[in-house]
Amino acid sequence: MSTIRIRSPAAYWLAVPAALWMLCAVVVPALLILWVSFWGGRQFSAASPLVLDNYTRFFGNQTYMNLIVQTLIHTATLMAICGVLGYCIAYFLVVKVRNAKLRTALFLAFIIPFWTSALIRAIAWVPFLGTNGVINNALMGLGLIDRPVEVFLYSRTGISMAQVSLYTLMASGPVVYMLAQIPPALREAAMTLKAPPGVVFWRIIFPLTLPGVVIGQVLVFLNVMADFATVATIGGNKIALLANLILNFYEGAQIRAAAVVSVILMACMLIGVVAAMRVVDIRKLGA
């Protein structure tokens, strides 16, 4: 017994406002994008004939095809870096740090920047990366280079550096959650049975944290694929990925092309999420 009866009409009606809001703000707009991507003609009109021209034009352009490949490669790189780094940090925080206060302090230091503006954090990387930036000055001060190197600002290296600092927490958080659920007795049992540390990790700990790893990878994947702000801030106008293309098309009043890119982006994300769901059942996480 609780303040709400199971399967009562009240429960149903309480859900209606939130459901309606999400339908109007997310589901209907997504369907509209799909619809507009098939519009022919030039007017912005619901009476536009439905054609495939927008897609054939997009897929016929080699530059755009390259952009899709580059975006996927860039995202995969970030997933790998953030995944390994995030797992190491999660493992250290949960398993290696014994002092509860120290663990809380480190965890807060890890998580607090995540709650501040991602835009500001991306901008904060700019003074680091320029030819006159902190990194170049430090490298020159150490005598490692004698001329400023230009690989950082307006480059994919610089974008990746900033994105690693932005998204590692997303790869790490779910792993922390899964690691914290593993009873210590499990490891002790394995050790008692003379399993070497490597075997304990790869055969027991890692498989148990796999759902967390996958969720983390999905989060990094979704965020990097959709991140246009870091790319625009650090890449200047020199680098563009798929999400920036939507922005460019929209600002150039090419609504149909923007819709096509959006649909492709959504399709990529959907495939990614479905593939991840095949590996693990996300619903089990909450249980």
Next chain:
Amino acid sequence: MRSRLTGWALGTLTVGFLLYQWMPIATLSLLSFSGPTGGTTFPMNGVSLHWYRELWDASIMNDFKPPLWRSFVLALACSAVTTVLAVTAAQAMRGKFRGHNAFFYLLLLGIMAPGLLVGFGVALMARMLGVEPSWNGTAFLVHVSWTLPFGFMAMLAIFNRFDARIEEAALTLGATRWVAFQRITFPIVLPGIIGAALFGFSLSYDEFARSMFTTGADQTLPLAVLAQMDRQLTPELYAIGTATTVTSFFAILACIGSLALIRRSMRRG
């Protein structure tokens, strides 16, 4: 012995990453206090509040005060709507109504969907309906679709930890469901609700991807920052960034405080 070695290696990596993560924020704050002739990188050419003053008496071209006000009001409205809808939605989930699984995924979709695309879709919808995009219209609609799912998840977690036997006791003693909710459930989860409200506020306040196409001519603060970034990077942006980050820190502190409060009140209950 080997396990100790891995411990040290992982520890070094973790501390290294934390430094890597905090250094840009620290540098940004430091540079925001550079002298009037200071640029966007070192040397600072003195220490001053010049860039903060510049921010305060700005020209009309790059005046950040109106965007700041808009962002603040928008975040406040989002936080209010989020809180109410998140509590009703989470309470509804406890009732396990038909289709509550689909409902859960519908809200999850709001977190997963990329902001730029959601904003794009709503801009299309507004255009079809003949509505002009505005910060307090379309942007509000989109922002809540972002803050609500987080508030909902937070409330679900809070209700999960909630000891339902207390409610049962109230009902057994003859309270109606509504009275029991008002007098028993609500006060116990209140710190959690405050936490969710603050979280919703900061999510909306920092949001820019969803605002991109839905805000119209009167920009919110993150959009004004992006626009200024497009024109020219100045230490003024660092000053704004520092001010925003400090505001976020206070919101986080309040959030952590209210969570600590709820943990304590639940232990007592």
